[in-house]
Amino acid sequence: MNPTLLVYFVAATLLLAGLVFDLQLAFWAGGFALSGALTNALAIHMLFEKVPGLAGSGVIAARFDEVTQALHRLMMTQFFTRDNIERFLHKETESQALNLTPLIEQADLTPAYDRLSEVVLASKFGGALSMFGGEKALQSLKQPFLDKLKTALQEVTESPEFQKTLHEQWQQQLDRPEVVVTLQADVSAIIEARLSELTPDTVKSIVQTLIREHLSWLVVWGGVLGGLIGLASALVAQSVAP
Numbered sequence: 251m252n253p254t255l256l257v258y259f260v261a262a263t264l265l266l267a268g269l270v271f272d273l274q275l276a277f278w279a280g281g282f283a284l285s286g287a288l289t290n291a292l293a294i295h296m297l298f299e300k301v302p303g304l305a306g307s308g309v310i311a312a313r314f315d316e317v318t319q320a321l322h323r324l325m326m327t328q329f330f331t332r333d334n335i336e337r338f339l340h341k342e343t344e345s346q347a348l349n350l351t352p353l354i355e356q357a358d359l360t361p362a363y364d365r366l367s368e369v370v371l372a373s374k375f376g377g378a379l380s381m382f383g384g385e386k387a388l389q390s391l392k393q394p395f396l397d398k399l400k401t402a403l404q405e406v407t408e409s410p411e412f413q414k415t416l417h418e419q420w421q422q423q424l425d426r427p428e429v430v431v432t433l434q435a436d437v438s439a440i441i442e443a444r445l446s447e448l449t450p451d452t453v454k455s456i457v458q459t460l461i462r463e464h465l466s467w468l469v470v471w472g473g474v475l476g477g478l479i480g481l482a483s484a485l486v487a488q489s490v491a492p
Contacts, residue, residue: 254466257287257473264477278484279477286476290468298454310457314450317457322441330437332430350407359396366395 261283268277295301300308310317406412 252466254287254291254469257283257470261287261473261477274488275481275484278480278487280480282480282483283473283477286479287469287473289476290472294465294468298458310454311450314453317453318445318448322438322445325441326434326438330434330441332434335430335434335437351404354400354403354407357400359399360392362399363392363395 261280264276264280265284266280267273268275268280292301296304296307296309298308298310300311
């Protein structure tokens with residue numbers, strides 16, 4: 251059985267038993283338990299939903315801007331701090347080789363072929379080449395040249411010497427304070443832009459999803475503590491009664 255429903259059931263049973271059988275301890279314990287559980291349940295409901303006539307209800311939706319600002323501030327001050335970014339970047343560059351193959355694959359190397367073609371045509375071989383079609387004769391070599399150039403670039407970028415030089419240059423850039431500050435500003439802008447896309451209902455749903463399970467225990471403990479307070483109150487009342 252759901253713990254919340256169990257608390258309601260026990261509290262209501264004690265309350266009714268106290269009324270029917272004139273059991274003061276059961277009546278007080280059940281009444282206080284039911285009161286505590288219902289009060290906490292109403293408070294939880296008021297966090298997310300506006301209740302007419304109850305000031306302060308629907309606080310998460312009503313304070314939507316403050317919630318998003320708090321989320322942004324939390325992420326920037328606790329996660330994406332300058333020190334954290336520096337440690338992450340240094341750790342990544344020290345432990346991993348920088349793979350430039352995807353960039354090379356996507357790069358358009360046609361200008362390199364065009365420059366080579368211009369050099370060949372302008373050289374002393376250009377006259378001889380003109381007898382065999384000139385620039386058109388070179389077109390059949392274009393794709394093989396581009397493929398070989400990409401392969402050569404990949405081999406160069408994967409070599410230990412190149413990786414060492416690249417790491418050294420990267421580390422020098424990371425040691426410049428303005429680089430990390432700029433990166434932090436970019437991260438902040440991305441987070442802010444994403445948060446600006448959220449709606450009050452979305453934020454309410456996110457918060458409910460995160461803490462709904464734990465909020466139900468407030469009802470349970472409200473009922474338990476309310477019952478104990480009611481029981482103690484009944485015992486005190488009996489002890490001072492004439």
